[in-house]
Amino acid sequence: MNIDLSEAAKAIDKYRDKKGALIPLLQEIQDIYGYVSSQAIGMIAHELNIYPVHIYGVLTFYTQFYLTPRGKHTIKVCQGTACHVMGGKELLDYLADKLGVEVGETTEDRNFSLERVACLGCCGIAPVIMVDEDFYGRCTIKDLDALLDKYTEDDSSGSLNGNVHNLHKKRNKPKSN
Amino acid sequence: MNNRILVCVGTSGVSAGAEKVAANFRSELEQRGLGDSWELVRTGDRGLFRDVLVDIITPELGRVTYEFVKPEDVAELCEKHIARGEAVERLKAGSDYEKFFAGQTRIALSNCGEIDPEDIEAYIALDGYAALKKALGMTQEQVIDEVKRSGLRGRGGAGFPTGLKWELTWKEKSDEKYMVCNADEGDPGAFMDRSILEGDPHSVLEGMAIAAYATGANHGYVYCRAEYPLAVKRLRKAITQATQKGYLGENILGSGFSLDIQVKEGAGAFVCGEETALMASIEGARGMPKPRPPYPSQSGLWGKPTTINNVETLANVRHIILRGAQWYASIGTEKSKGTKVFALAGKVKNTGLVEIPMGTTIRDLIFGPGGGMVNRRRKIKGIQIGGPSGGCLPESLLDTPIDYESITKTGAIMGSGGFVVMDTSTCMVDIARFFLSFTVAESCGKCVPCRVGLQRMLEVLEKITAGKGTAEDLEFLAKMGESVKDTALCGLGNTGPNPAITTMKYFADEYKAHIEEKRCPAHVCVDLVDFEVDEEKCTKCGLCFKACPTGAVQWKPKEFARIEMEKCIKCKACIAACNFDAIH
Numbered sequence: 001m002n003i004d005l006s007e008a009a010k011a012i013d014k015y016r017d018k019k020g021a022l023i024p025l026l027q028e029i030q031d032i033y034g035y036v037s038s039q040a041i042g043m044i045a046h047e048l049n050i051y052p053v054h055i056y057g058v059l060t061f062y063t064q065f066y067l068t069p070r071g072k073h074t075i076k077v078c079q080g081t082a083c084h085v086m087g088g089k090e091l092l093d094y095l096a097d098k099l100g101v102e103v104g105e106t107t108e109d110r111n112f113s114l115e116r117v118a119c120l121g122c123c124g125i126a127p128v129i130m131v132d133e134d135f136y137g138r139c140t141i142k143d144l145d146a147l148l149d150k151y152t153e154d155d156s157s158g159s160l161n162g163n164v165h166n167l168h169k170k171r172n173k174p175k176s177n
Numbered sequence: 178m179n180n181r182i183l184v185c186v187g188t189s190g191v192s193a194g195a196e197k198v199a200a201n202f203r204s205e206l207e208q209r210g211l212g213d214s215w216e217l218v219r220t221g222d223r224g225l226f227r228d229v230l231v232d233i234i235t236p237e238l239g240r241v242t243y244e245f246v247k248p249e250d251v252a253e254l255c256e257k258h259i260a261r262g263e264a265v266e267r268l269k270a271g272s273d274y275e276k277f278f279a280g281q282t283r284i285a286l287s288n289c290g291e292i293d294p295e296d297i298e299a300y301i302a303l304d305g306y307a308a309l310k311k312a313l314g315m316t317q318e319q320v321i322d323e324v325k326r327s328g329l330r331g332r333g334g335a336g337f338p339t340g341l342k343w344e345l346t347w348k349e350k351s352d353e354k355y356m357v358c359n360a361d362e363g364d365p366g367a368f369m370d371r372s373i374l375e376g377d378p379h380s381v382l383e384g385m386a387i388a389a390y391a392t393g394a395n396h397g398y399v400y401c402r403a404e405y406p407l408a409v410k411r412l413r414k415a416i417t418q419a420t421q422k423g424y425l426g427e428n429i430l431g432s433g434f435s436l437d438i439q440v441k442e443g444a445g446a447f448v449c450g451e452e453t454a455l456m457a458s459i460e461g462a463r464g465m466p467k468p469r470p471p472y473p474s475q476s477g478l479w480g481k482p483t484t485i486n487n488v489e490t491l492a493n494v495r496h497i498i499l500r501g502a503q504w505y506a507s508i509g510t511e512k513s514k515g516t517k518v519f520a521l522a523g524k525v526k527n528t529g530l531v532e533i534p535m536g537t538t539i540r541d542l543i544f545g546p547g548g549g550m551v552n553r554r555r556k557i558k559g560i561q562i563g564g565p566s567g568g569c570l571p572e573s574l575l576d577t578p579i580d581y582e583s584i585t586k587t588g589a590i591m592g593s594g595g596f597v598v599m600d601t602s603t604c605m606v607d608i609a610r611f612f613l614s615f616t617v618a619e620s621c622g623k624c625v626p627c628r629v630g631l632q633r634m635l636e637v638l639e640k641i642t643a644g645k646g647t648a649e650d651l652e653f654l655a656k657m658g659e660s661v662k663d664t665a666l667c668g669l670g671n672t673g674p675n676p677a678i679t680t681m682k683y684f685a686d687e688y689k690a691h692i693e694e695k696r697c698p699a700h701v702c703v704d705l706v707d708f709e710v711d712e713e714k715c716t717k718c719g720l721c722f723k724a725c726p727t728g729a730v731q732w733k734p735k736e737f738a739r740i741e742m743e744k745c746i747k748c749k750a751c752i753a754a755c756n757f758d759a760i761h
């Protein structure tokens with residue numbers, strides 16, 4: 001694969017003389033390309049005069065970095081404590097099975113990447129999944145099918161930004177006593 | 178301006194549609210020509226999960242709080258409350274809301290949900306940066322002494338006395354020192370640090386500035402968890418504003434003291450919350466812990482003396498300086514002063530962030546702010562405190578006061594504030610397995626006890642939850658747990674066995690049921706569930722039928738449900754949906 005590395009070169013220049021710059025540099029390169037390619041790693045190693053193995057060491061240590069391109073949509077299933085107690089693991093298992101991928105992998109058609117995350121900070125609407133930037137709270141297995149269909153058919157759904165879909169239909173204001 | 182509308186737009190508010198609610202208020206106000214006489218304030222989360230919380234404050238009605246506000250409710254609120262001055266009873270926050278806040282003492286969270294976190298003026302109006310001003314007029318020793326006498330201890334987990342930590346760094350002679358704020362919040366059920374950063378970032382910066390002054394540091398870092406983009410954004414904005422106002426940067430408030438603060442984003446590794454790993458990560462390396470000593474106060478970031486404090490710890494500092502050590506020390510117990518924030522989650526009615534005085538009992542937390550159990554048919558089984566480093570405590574220990582000493586005595590730890598309430602539908606063996614799988618996944622692999630020992634423990638727990646456990650397994654878990662605790666390099670391994678050890682100690686019956694009877698009393702462990710409908714308990718309500726994604730549940734009105742095993746994928750959606758424990 002041929003990748004245009006000019007943006008990566010600019011990023012390297014920006015961090016060249018900074019202390020402790022490797023991680024922010026890799027973060028920036030990943031922001032640009034969606035992952036960190038072996039070509040980019042070679043370039044950083046050469047430019048900053050460090051061993052590629054050192055860069056790989058950092059990349060593989062942190063879960064945030066990807067060495068392969070990602071799917072169009074990223075599904076993050078919360079595996080925090082509250083979501084676990086409310087059935088988050090079942091959601092993840094179901095999705096993995098349905099998409100035919102393991103956690104961390106991308107479907108063959110590159111439409112979905114499946115990930116786990118520890119607590120999205122909205123335990124009150126557990127279990128929670130996040131597709132791209134959208135949260136789906138009080139999610140049930142039945143909701144997942146519809147959700148996958150939606151993101152498979154509808155090209156625009158990926159652009160919803162930070163929207164929330166409370167999947168629990170009956171959750172109106174509960175009666176206080 | 179006297180007329181104000183507050184809308185909570187922190188992550189949990191946003192996750193329930195708060196942005197839309199705020200936008201609707203904005204357009205309603207403009208349509209009504211009220212844009213100038215009403216102030217719309219977008220605040221951080223207040224801590225209670227009530228979807229979107231809205232406060233309308235007027236001289237006539239005072240402060241009225243509404244909960245579960247939906248975008249489509251805004252028109253009614255404007256028509257009735259704003260135009261006619263009548264509260265909308267239908268949406269008013271009920272007694273649970275009052276109960277939630279009644280049992281709290283809010284210090285670290287005092288501004289969260291009250292002010293616009295992106296507006297430094299709102300912070301200054303509530304005595305913001307007054308503590309920094311006061312501290313700069315004191316000597317370094319005086320500041321340290323004040324914090325020491327307040328009894329403040331680190332809220333990041335270990336509970337080390339904060340004043341003493343500052344003194345150690347202060348005593349070191351060095352051309353350069355660093356101040357680091359630990360905002361890596363890794364406990365998978367705690368989010369108080371995020372709420373503080375999102376709801377009141379200046380309080381953390383002010384705490385850092387005071388600590389940096391006291392210890393003699395001129396450079397600061399906030400190491401923030403990668404999954405907290407909103408917190409990072411608000412921190413950066415707050416730093417810019419504070420620098421413009423002269424509260425950060427060169428020669429702060431003419432005192433001659435200078436401090437710059439940078440935000441470093443983490444890259445997704447729980448162990449980076451450990452202080453030595455965190456500093457390795459800031460330096461750009463793999464975040465692996467190092468043996469201590471040397472402690473960070475002697476040799477920390479880039480080998481220089483470094484103070485590292487947790488977000489919540491730092492958010493308390495300004496209150497201590499302003500109101501005095503004596504005031505702070507009057508709250509809490511003899512050895513644990515002040516308050517602690519907990520992320521209350523699980524099977525309680527009110528879930529969210531609560532700040533309670535140290536010494537409050539577990540029971541009072543659950544049945545006070547927590548509002549009791551969410552499902553009255555199910556009994557409380559126990560609680561989990563302290564996340565993956567903590568432990569599970571049974572109902573018989575509910576009267577334990579929440580302070581460092583009492584909690585440690587039970588075998589759990591105070592931790593950073595995860596607090597999960599569990600009822601009879603939770604399996605304790607599964608919980609132990611859950612936390613251990615988390616710790617194993619996050620182990621950095623540097624030391625053998627943690628890398629291999631915890632992995633072995635997890636395998637055994639998986640065996641037990643699969644119904645293949647033997648009596649020797651329990652012995653093995655206990656022995657291995659103790660050796661990992663004693664020999665691991667860092668806190669991750671030292672505390673990793675806690676969930677397994679405490680559940681074995683307090684919930685031995687459940688282990689026995691799994692091992693001897695091959696039965697999971699809570700019907701959680703899939704391999705031990707038969708997916709049979711108990712016709713004595715089934716009320717023929719059909720909820721399981723509606724929940725089943727594969728059509729395996731057969732049901733017609735007025736008939737018992739039945740499960741066809743060929744279609745069943747064992748997802749347990751039916752068990753989760755059943756209110757009567759009728760599926761085993």
Ligand SMILES: Cc1cc2nc3c(=O)[nH]c(=O)nc-3n(C[C@H](O)[C@H](O)[C@H](O)COP(=O)(O)O)c2cc1C
Pocket residue numbers: 330331332333334335336337339359360361362363364447448449450451452453485486487488490491593667668669
């Ligand atoms: C595995 C591990 C994870 C930790 N995670 C955090 C964390 O997420 N946030 C935090 O403030 N402290 C965390 N700590 C504690 C820090 O090492 C350190 O004690 C703390 O930041 C000191 O601040 P304090 O004295 O204000 O509590 C962790 C410790 C260990 C061993």
Ligand code: FES
Pocket residue numbers: 078079080081082083084118119120121122123124126127128365366
């Ligand atoms: S545990 Fe899932 S949002 Fe907190």
